[in-house]
Amino acid sequence: MVVLWYILIMFSKKGEFRDGIYLLNHPEVPVYLIRGKKNYLIDAAFTFMAPNIVGELEELGVEPHYLLLTHSHYDHIGATPFIRKNFPEIKVVASRRTAEILAKPKAIELIKSLEKEAERSFGEVSDLEFQPFKIDIIVGEGDEIEEFSVLETPGHTRCSVSFVFPEKKIIFVGDAAGVIEEGHIRPQFLSSYDQYVASLQKILKYGDFSLALGHGGIIPEGREFLENSLKKTEEFRKEILEYYEKFGDMEKVARKIYREEYEGLGLKQPKEAYMINLRAMIKSALNS
Numbered sequence: 545m546v547v548l549w550y551i552l553i554m555f556s557k558k559g560e561f562r563d564g565i566y567l568l569n570h571p572e573v574p575v576y577l578i579r580g581k582k583n584y585l586i587d588a589a590f591t592f593m594a595p596n597i598v599g600e601l602e603e604l605g606v607e608p609h610y611l612l613l614t615h616s617h618y619d620h621i622g623a624t625p626f627i628r629k630n631f632p633e634i635k636v637v638a639s640r641r642t643a644e645i646l647a648k649p650k651a652i653e654l655i656k657s658l659e660k661e662a663e664r665s666f667g668e669v670s671d672l673e674f675q676p677f678k679i680d681i682i683v684g685e686g687d688e689i690e691e692f693s694v695l696e697t698p699g700h701t702r703c704s705v706s707f708v709f710p711e712k713k714i715i716f717v718g719d720a721a722g723v724i725e726e727g728h729i730r731p732q733f734l735s736s737y738d739q740y741v742a743s744l745q746k747i748l749k750y751g752d753f754s755l756a757l758g759h760g761g762i763i764p765e766g767r768e769f770l771e772n773s774l775k776k777t778e779e780f781r782k783e784i785l786e787y788y789e790k791f792g793d794m795e796k797v798a799r800k801i802y803r804e805e806y807e808g809l810g811l812k813q814p815k816e817a818y819m820i821n822l823r824a825m826i827k828s829a830l831n832s
């Protein structure tokens with residue numbers, strides 16, 4: 545069993561990480577809070593987690609002014625409408641593509657059903673149902689608002705952005721730099737391999753900043769993790785291309801990697817979600 549250093553030094557529990565930077569909700573699906581001149585939330589986890597998130601904010605006595613969404617995936621936006629219900633003044637910030645996706649009735653239906661599936665897989669029962677919501681501030685590359693600036697970091701999805709807080713020396717990347725599962729870095733190039741690599745290189749410019757991941761927690765200094773993630777990404781692409789050369793069939797490649805990675809590492813995410821993401825990454829690798 546390889547124990548990697550960043551697992552050991554990672555901040556992966558609830559509470560204050562340092563100077564007004566908090567991990568709320570759950571380390572596997574964190575909602576981050578920055579208490580600065582204004583209060584900022586980053587990402588909004590699952591719908592059924594909304595009462596917990598609101599409860600933690602009330603306990604801290606914090607009124608959030610902004611909610612920044614890194615991308616449109618259901619595990620990052622679910623509680624947004626319910627957070628807004630409790631804090632009506634909050635401004636929701638996201639990329640233009642995220643706003644476009646959330647304007648599609650089909651996408652809303654898919655998010656609703658995935659939210660319910662997540663609820664079941666966590667063994668929870670909630671009467672909340674995901675609701676579409678409006679983005680108040682649409683942001684793009686280089687935008688600066690109050691204490692943060694925006695980097696477009698596509699590749700995981702086309703709608704992915706990262707939020708940089710220069711004074712706090714921290715960057716929130718969602719899933720744009722990979723995730724940690726069972727102690728392993730897993731690349732996440734669902735929409736484009738080339739864009740994903742370019743985004744990782746862009747995030748690496750903030751290598752001496754703390755790196756807040758969309759799943760797992762905060763790495764106090766991101767550089768080494770990001771370099772490893774880049775290496776892992778290149779290796780995974782090579783593996784996909786080699787298997788494709790051997791089998792000449794995408795589904796066979798998917799099954800081979802499923803056995804090696806999902807079964808081999810003992811990943812716990814639902815098989816169906818894993819397979820959807822894996823097929824998307826095989827396509828991205830073949831198109832790179």
Ligand SMILES: [Zn+2]
Pocket residue numbers: 617619620719758759
């Ligand atoms: Zn995610």
